[in-house]
Amino acid sequence: MTRYLFLAAFFTVGLMVAFAPAQATRPAVPKIDAEQFDKLRKAPNSVVLDVRTPQEFAQGHVPGAVNMDISDPTFRKKIAELDKSKTYLVHCAAGIRSNRACNMMSSLGLAGLYDYKGGFKDWKAQGKPIEK
Numbered sequence: 512m513t514r515y516l517f518l519a520a521f522f523t524v525g526l527m528v529a530f531a532p533a534q535a536t537r538p539a540v541p542k543i544d545a546e547q548f549d550k551l552r553k554a555p556n557s558v559v560l561d562v563r564t565p566q567e568f569a570q571g572h573v574p575g576a577v578n579m580d581i582s583d584p585t586f587r588k589k590i591a592e593l594d595k596s597k598t599y600l601v602h603c604a605a606g607i608r609s610n611r612a613c614n615m616m617s618s619l620g621l622a623g624l625y626d627y628k629g630g631f632k633d634w635k636a637q638g639k640p641i642e643k
Contacts, residue, residue, distance in 0.1 A: 540601075540613040542628040545637040548600055551625060557598045562586075562612045563631065567604065571641045573634060581608045590616050595623075602627035602634070 543551070552559050552573065559576040561568055568578040579589055581603070590612070593599070599621060603609040606628050613626045627634075635641065 538617075540610075540617055540624045540626045542606075543600075543625045545627075545629055545633055545639060548602070548625070548627045548634075549639060551598065552600055554598065556596070556623075557600055560599050560601045560612070561631070562601060562603045562608050567631075569643070571635070571643050572631070573602070574640050574642045576642075579612075581612050586612075587615060587619075590621070591619050593621060595621055598623035598625070600625050600627060602630050605630040605632050 551557055552575070559573050561572050561576040561578045562581040563572075563578070564580050564582065565578060568576070572578070579586060583589070593616075599616065601609045601613050601616070601624060603612070606626070609626050609630060613624050616624055629636075
């Protein structure tokens with residue numbers, strides 16, 4: 512019995528050590544402002560990812576943006592299928608949903624991520640171009 516308890520404890524500690532560093536060392540997603548966002552969105556490998564609802568997106572969005580609603584039950588599945596070689600500029604209305612989306616995306620191994628901290632509200636306030 513003692514032998515089994517020892518093996519169980521050894522296995523549990525091994526799992527904790529194996530998985531804890533991966534989460535602790537995952538780099539934070541950089542937060543960028545409107546000027547950085549505008550510059551990066553023009554790069555050939557960049558994708559502007561708007562995580563607002565389709566209704567919000569239809570009212571106006573950053574030119575060329577792709578809409579992937581974070582509240583959609585299939586959101587996690589959709590981001591898991593994204594091209595990991597691309598750079599993703601993620602935004603929502605004000606920065607809360609984009610932060611959540613970036614955390615999910617990072618946990619799935621997407622590394623080229625930027626979170627637009629001001630969101631679409633800031634984009635409009637800065638007088639940047641909008642598509643409908």
